[in-house]
Amino acid sequence: MKNMKTIFITRHASTRSAQRGQEDIDRELTRKGETEAAWLGEHLRVHNDIPSLILVSAANRARETAILIRETLMPELPIQTEDQLYLAPSAQILKTLHSLPEDINSVLLVGHNPGLSDFLLKATNQSGLNTETRNRLYRGLPPAALARLTSTAREWTDILQNNTRIEQISYPGE
Secondary structure (H helix, E strand, O other): OOOOEEEEEEEOOOEOOOOOOOOHHHOOEOHHHHHHHHHHHHHHHHOOOOOOEEEEEOOHHHHHHHHHHHHHHOOOOOEEEEHHHOOOOHHHHHHHHHOOOOOOOEEEEEEOOOHHHHHHHHOOEOOOOOHHHHHHHHHOOOOOOEEEEEEOOOOHHHOOHHHEEEEEEEOOOO
């Protein structure tokens, strides 16, 4: 029997503003962002939420976030960069999840808003959410916020709104 699927969604940590002539994709984390990313790894470790894989946008700030999470969480954890996750809309995020191999049962996706917040709104069943989680969902993900989703789907291609729910949204430092 195949396991249910767990999806961790995080927005990249806090970043520097683009410098003159710098492309958005090349922006880097601030010191605060580095601390936030380390917090993400520690938060996952303390809660025994160890993904099988980290999927990350090609943006420098997202990759830096993923690397710092991995260093704190589990140094041997594989990171897979997905160019199509850079500023991806909700539909692309879902398409990326649907393409995962079935031997992966949990994934951490590091990406960007507004796509991540839109994905959480469109791709999850929100019935039964507690007030705090519902409020956080509708405010949108700030940098380094972490959403934990579970799905009763047995295969990634079966991830749908009616079988996937938000368990919790955590903010840095909690």
